[in-house]
Amino acid sequence: SQELEQSPQSLIVQEGKNLTINCTSSKTLYGLYWYKQKYGEGLIFLMMLQKGGEEKSHEKITAKLDEKKQQSSLHITASQPSHAGIYLCGADIHAGGTSYGKLTFGQGTILTVHP
Amino acid sequence: AAGVIQSPRHLIKEKRETATLKCYPIPRHDTVYWYQQGPGQDPQFLISFYEKMQSDKGSIPDRFSAQQFSDYHSELNMSSLELGDSALYFCASSNQYSDTQYFGPGTRLTVL
Numbered sequence: 001s002q003e004l005e006q007s008p009q010s011l012i013v014q015e016g017k018n019l020t021i022n023c024t025s026s027k028t029l030y031g032l033y034w035y036k037q038k039y040g041e042g043l044i045f046l047m048m049l050q051k052g053g054e055e056k057s058h059e060k061i062t063a064k065l066d067e068k069k070q071q072s073s074l075h076i077t078a079s080q081p082s083h084a085g086i087y088l089c090g091a092d093i094h095a096g097g098t099s100y101g102k103l104t105f106g107q108g109t110i111l112t113v114h115p
Numbered sequence: 116a117a118g119v120i121q122s123p124r125h126l127i128k129e130k131r132e133t134a135t136l137k138c139y140p141i142p143r144h145d146t147v148y149w150y151q152q153g154p155g156q157d158p159q160f161l162i163s164f165y166e167k168m169q170s171d172k173g174s175i176p177d178r179f180s181a182q183q184f185s186d187y188h189s190e191l192n193m194s195s196l197e198l199g200d201s202a203l204y205f206c207a208s209s210n211q212y213s214d215t216q217y218f219g220p221g222t223r224l225t226v227l
Contacts, residue, residue: 031214033215033216035218040203040221040223041220041221042119042205042218042219042220042221043158043205043207043218044218045215045216045217045218048214048215050214088157088158090158090216092214102148102160102163102171102173103148103150103158103160103207103216104160105157105158105159106157107156107157108157
C-alpha cells in the first residue's frame with residue numbers, strides 16, 4: 001500500500017477556479033515537499049513544510065502541514081492553464097527529522113485546467 | 116541559477132546491454148540521490164551518496180551500481196538491461212544547509 005496517499009488522483013477545473021490537493025501519510029511526517037512535474041519531465045520544487053501548522057505561499061499556491069493529522073494540502077487560487085501538470089507530494093518518513101534519506105512520494109495528482 | 120544536469124537525456128538500449136547515466140549536482144551540493152519513475156508511477160528511490168560515500172539504499176537491483184566521484188558528480192551503471200528497466204531516471208541533489216532535493220530533468224531509458 002502507498003505510504004503517502006494523494007487525493008484526488010486527477011482533477012479537471014475551469015480556469016479561474018480554486019482547487020485543493022491533499023496528501024496523507026500513514027507515518028509521522030517530519031517534512032513534506034511539494035513538486036510539480038510536466039509529463040515526462042523533471043520535478044520542479046514548489047515548497048517544503050517542516051513544522052506542524054506551517055503554511056507557505058508562492059504566487060497563487062499555498063501549502064499547509066497538519067502534523068497531527070499527518071496531512072498536507074496544496075491549494076491553488078484562481079487556477080490558470082500554466083498550473084496544469086502532475087503534483088507530487090514527497091516526504092522523508094524513514095529517517096525522522098532530516099531529508100538526508102530517501103524521499104517517498106505520493107502517486108501524484110494530475111491537474112488539467114481548461115481555459 | 117545552475118540546476119542539476121543529467122546526461123544523456125534519452126537513451127535507447129537493447130536487452131542485456133549496459134547503460135551509464137550521469138548526474139552533475141548543483142554546485143556546492145554534496146549529496147546525490149537517484150530515483151526511478153516507471154510509466155504512470157511515482158518516483159522510487161534507488162540510492163544516495165553523501166560526500167562520495169553511499170548513504171542510503173532503496174530498491175536498486177543488484178544489476179545496478181552507482182558511485183559519486185571526487186567532483187561530486189555521480190554515475191548510475193546498469194547492466195544486463197531488461198525491458199522493465201525502461202523508465203525515467205532522475206537525479207536529485209542537496210546540501211547540508213538545505214534539506215530540499217532539487218531534481219534534474221531526467222534520463223529517459225528505453226530498453227528494446
